[in-house]
Amino acid sequence: MKRRDFLKSVSGLAAGAVLPAAPSVISSARADARSETLLIVSEGGPNNLDIHGVGTNVPGYEVSWNCYDRLISHEMKSGPGGVPYYDRDKFKGELADDIKIDDMSVTFKLKKNAKFHDGAPVTAKDVKWSLDRAVSVGGFPTFQMSAGSLTKAEQFVVVDDYTVRVDFLKKDRLTIPDLAVIVPCIVNSELAKKNASEKDPWGLEYTKQQTAGSGAYKVTKWTAGTEVIMERNEDWVGGPLPKIKRVIWRMVPQAGNRRALLERGDADISYELPFKDFQEMKANGKLNVVSLPFSNGIQYIGMNVTKPPFDNPKVRQAMAYAMPYQKIMDAVLFGLGNPMFGAAKDKATDVAWPQPTKYFTDMEKAKALLAEAGYANGFETTISFDLNFAGVNEPLCVLVQESLAQLGIKATINKVPGANWRTELNKKEMPLFTNVFSGWLDYPEYFFYWCYHGNNSVFNTMSYKSAEMDKFIDGARTAAATGDKAAYDADVKGFVDLAFADVPRIPLYQPFVNVAMQKNVTGYQYWFHRRLDYRAMAKG
Amino acid sequence: MLTMISKRLMFAIPSLIGVVIVTFLLTRALPGDPAAYFAGPAATKEAVEQIRKKLGLDKPLIEQFFRYTNDLAHGDFGNSLTTGQPVATEIRNRLPASAELTLLGLIVSVVIAIPLGVLAATRPGSWIDHLCRVTTTAGVSLPVFFTGLLLVYFFYFRLGWSPAPLGRLDVFYSAPPTVTGFYLVDTLIARDFEAFRSAFSQLILPATTLAIFSLAPIARMTRASMLAVLASEFVRTARASGLSPATVIVTYAFRNAMLPVITTLSMVFSFLLGANVLVEKVFAWPGIGSYAVEALISSDFAPVQGFVLTMAVMYVLLNLVIDILYGVIDPRVRLEG
Numbered sequence: 001m002k003r004r005d006f007l008k009s010v011s012g013l014a015a016g017a018v019l020p021a022a023p024s025v026i027s028s029a030r031a032d033a034r035s036e037t038l039l040i041v042s043e044g045g046p047n048n049l050d051i052h053g054v055g056t057n058v059p060g061y062e063v064s065w066n067c068y069d070r071l072i073s074h075e076m077k078s079g080p081g082g083v084p085y086y087d088r089d090k091f092k093g094e095l096a097d098d099i100k101i102d103d104m105s106v107t108f109k110l111k112k113n114a115k116f117h118d119g120a121p122v123t124a125k126d127v128k129w130s131l132d133r134a135v136s137v138g139g140f141p142t143f144q145m146s147a148g149s150l151t152k153a154e155q156f157v158v159v160d161d162y163t164v165r166v167d168f169l170k171k172d173r174l175t176i177p178d179l180a181v182i183v184p185c186i187v188n189s190e191l192a193k194k195n196a197s198e199k200d201p202w203g204l205e206y207t208k209q210q211t212a213g214s215g216a217y218k219v220t221k222w223t224a225g226t227e228v229i230m231e232r233n234e235d236w237v238g239g240p241l242p243k244i245k246r247v248i249w250r251m252v253p254q255a256g257n258r259r260a261l262l263e264r265g266d267a268d269i270s271y272e273l274p275f276k277d278f279q280e281m282k283a284n285g286k287l288n289v290v291s292l293p294f295s296n297g298i299q300y301i302g303m304n305v306t307k308p309p310f311d312n313p314k315v316r317q318a319m320a321y322a323m324p325y326q327k328i329m330d331a332v333l334f335g336l337g338n339p340m341f342g343a344a345k346d347k348a349t350d351v352a353w354p355q356p357t358k359y360f361t362d363m364e365k366a367k368a369l370l371a372e373a374g375y376a377n378g379f380e381t382t383i384s385f386d387l388n389f390a391g392v393n394e395p396l397c398v399l400v401q402e403s404l405a406q407l408g409i410k411a412t413i414n415k416v417p418g419a420n421w422r423t424e425l426n427k428k429e430m431p432l433f434t435n436v437f438s439g440w441l442d443y444p445e446y447f448f449y450w451c452y453h454g455n456n457s458v459f460n461t462m463s464y465k466s467a468e469m470d471k472f473i474d475g476a477r478t479a480a481a482t483g484d485k486a487a488y489d490a491d492v493k494g495f496v497d498l499a500f501a502d503v504p505r506i507p508l509y510q511p512f513v514n515v516a517m518q519k520n521v522t523g524y525q526y527w528f529h530r531r532l533d534y535r536a537m538a539k540g
Numbered sequence: 541m542l543t544m545i546s547k548r549l550m551f552a553i554p555s556l557i558g559v560v561i562v563t564f565l566l567t568r569a570l571p572g573d574p575a576a577y578f579a580g581p582a583a584t585k586e587a588v589e590q591i592r593k594k595l596g597l598d599k600p601l602i603e604q605f606f607r608y609t610n611d612l613a614h615g616d617f618g619n620s621l622t623t624g625q626p627v628a629t630e631i632r633n634r635l636p637a638s639a640e641l642t643l644l645g646l647i648v649s650v651v652i653a654i655p656l657g658v659l660a661a662t663r664p665g666s667w668i669d670h671l672c673r674v675t676t677t678a679g680v681s682l683p684v685f686f687t688g689l690l691l692v693y694f695f696y697f698r699l700g701w702s703p704a705p706l707g708r709l710d711v712f713y714s715a716p717p718t719v720t721g722f723y724l725v726d727t728l729i730a731r732d733f734e735a736f737r738s739a740f741s742q743l744i745l746p747a748t749t750l751a752i753f754s755l756a757p758i759a760r761m762t763r764a765s766m767l768a769v770l771a772s773e774f775v776r777t778a779r780a781s782g783l784s785p786a787t788v789i790v791t792y793a794f795r796n797a798m799l800p801v802i803t804t805l806s807m808v809f810s811f812l813l814g815a816n817v818l819v820e821k822v823f824a825w826p827g828i829g830s831y832a833v834e835a836l837i838s839s840d841f842a843p844v845q846g847f848v849l850t851m852a853v854m855y856v857l858l859n860l861v862i863d864i865l866y867g868v869i870d871p872r873v874r875l876e877g
Contacts, residue, residue: 034712054594225831225834226707226824227707252705252824257822260692260697261704263697266704267704420573422573422576423573
């Protein structure tokens with residue numbers, strides 16, 4: 001080969017390697033498929049298709065929500081910005097046709113034409129088996145059921161083939177709402193039992209890989225970590241037949257690429273993008289960006305109240321005055337959050353949660369309080385955050401660190417890997433940290449029960465214990481169950497006031513859930529679980 | 541030759557045993573408690589304990605180890621908790637994706653780098669030598685994720701020439717029936733030319749990214765090795781005998797310069813296979829690199845162990861292939877075996 005020829009062939013090949021691929025020709029059949037297909041891109045995907053499974057992650061909740069039915073679900077109302085928002089107080093039947101609430105039980109009549117994906121009818125037997133499963137498998141599902149005082153299999157009674165009764169162990173306002181969350185989904189019991197084994201009596205191995213429900217969609221292909229493909233269930237009776245025939249959900253780890261896919265019109269919908277991207281996309285107007293506050297959710301700074309210096313309420317108040325609230329809103333969130341600080345001085349406490357505190361950034365006041373507490377020269381501490389949410393947590397902690405430095409408080413930032421975060425929270429040893437808590441059930445007493453009650457649950461990250469607080473919280477729960485509004489209002493105001501006076505945790509803001517979608521995608525609804533409900537969506 | 545192969549394989553066994561033990565211990569030393577992680581956001585202490593029992597993590601370490609090796613002996617790599625799938629299946633499904641990408645990247649890189657190196661060596665100081673230097677410097681100093689993002693930005697986002705960085709196939713194509721696991725081959729076997737084109741166009745950008753990155757060592761090694769050989773006496777003799785420059789370079793010099801290049805190639809290949817995780821992340825490529833990193837982040841033992849073990853086995857096999865290749869290229873090596 002002559003050198004020149006060699007060179008020629010080499011450069012030819014090199015050019016070939018970078019030549020662009022011809023844009024794929026889109027046939028009309030494919031265009032149709034496109035208009036009935038929803039292409040979702042997100043960072044992570046499900047690790048289990050069954051919410052009852054061991055360690056099912058949050059993307060797995062989305063599959064369960066869309067592929068399984070529950071007895072009941074929530075009605076919709078118009079939320080902020082006109083976006084449909086689930087109505088906390090109104091329920092409708094999904095598999096149930098008729099709901100009768102008695103004093104100590106509730107009876108559901110099932111829709112007679114409801115079928116599972118394999119064609120088997122949905123019967124009372126399946127409902128009982130599924131609810132028994134939820135309270136028996138342990139882990140998260142059982143825990144969530146107990147939040148509505150649903151703990152024993154004996155509570156679920158088959159009356160006849162199409163009637164189920166749920167008996168109450170005690171009066172609890174959260175029982176009915178807890179039956180509408182993701183966990184009490186109805187599973188095809190015969191199919192699951194067929195695939196169960198002695199070691200796995202609830203058939204969890206089978207439902208991990210396949211959906212065995214009666215829901216609006218069924219998973220037809222799942223490649224873990226890569227994609228989930230769901231097809232519409234043409235026989236769905238839980239509601240009006242969805243418009244979207246097919247859902248393709250692809251995992252795209254790179255946030256920049258997800259944005260590029262959206263902006264080029266290749267993907268229909270995405271969440272989990274940096275706030276700055278959402279803000280820019282909102283501004284340029286090519287896409288429809290929905291931002292709604294987390295229901296019953298707050299990002300906060302927590303302090304361990306069992307050890308000095310944070311065992312001193314004066315120090316905690318000083319901290320609350322030292323937070324760079326507005327800077328966090330502007331520089332970290334780009335405005336995508338509801339401030340939870342700076343309520344007017346004379347503003348009365350609402351019977352609502354979340355609501356802003358009366359704290360605002362006031363370094364002089366903070367300094368004075370710190371001096372009063374005997375820390376005029378500050379102290380040393382560490383501030384910890386979960387690296388899984390570093391996008392928000394890291395700049396937030398840096399701002400707090402800077403602010404505290406002005407008081408002579410030397411805070412070292414401690415980045416905790418996501419895998420380790422819960423272990424660290426559980427130990428309850430971190431002196432200062434930031435975290436988010438958001439309750440599925442949107443009731444103040446639910447939030448306070450987990451976060452401030454002396455039973456010291458994992459969410460009471462501050463190890464806060466106060467007999468007075470417990471009295472308010474327990475009182476509100478009882479008052480809610482018995483419908484004693486006056487007592488309820490007094491107790492809610494009581495625990496909110498106490499939480500703000502004692503400030504074991506400093507509320508910063510109510511985070512937003514942000515979703516970006518193409519302009520022709522309609523029907524997005526906000527749910528307490530903050531995941532997508534494909535059943536109402538459509539592509540114009 | 542056969543004795544050499546079996547001898548090599550024998551030597552590999554102790555290293556594999558070492559890998560099994562070390563990965564087991566190292567993954568256990570990872571920070572984080574998988575039980576707490578998988579018990580979910582709302583777990584109580586009891587729930588965490590329940591999960592720990594379910595995962596067998598409450599047993600003593602030595603018992604866990606024997607259970608693990610026993611499973612391994614039965615071809616069971618355990619279950620990944622993050623993806624919920626058996627690790628063996630996952631690796632089997634993902635390895636071809638990584639291998640196809642890495643191989644193609646390597647081929648592109650070889651096709652550019654070797655001629656570039658040869659030409660640079662035959663004309664030291666010329667423009668082609670400078671080009672070689674600039675290309676290799678650029679290739680090695682640009683991090684892969686950066687090159688990848690840059691290519692995506694221009695060829696997909698700005699120009700729209702390249703398909704969406706959404707993995708191995710366009711969303712609306714279905715994967716061909718698995719024969720080799722390489723989409724380029726499988727689509728051809730299935731005679732699905734549209735899918736072939738889709739798979740190929742999806743491969744171009746990530747393969748180019750990898751090629752740019754791996755260009756440098758190959759081109760540099762080719763150049764250096766060629767320079768050394770060209771300066772040797774037998775080349776001078778060949779030239780003096782009046783053989784054409786092409787014959788001298790291709791037949792005499794190039795063949796002799798190949799050995800170090802092959803070594804470099806094997807290093808680059810195994811290195812790329814593990815290191816293309818960033819490329820896989822950028823292009824949403826369902827390969828094993830990104831799988832292993834995900835697992836590592838969530839303290840998911842089984843996939844990490846499976847990944848390291850697979851890599852170790854592949855490395856052993858690759859070394860074997862290289863040794864055999866040596867024998868083919870240079871018969872003197874065979875005598876030593």
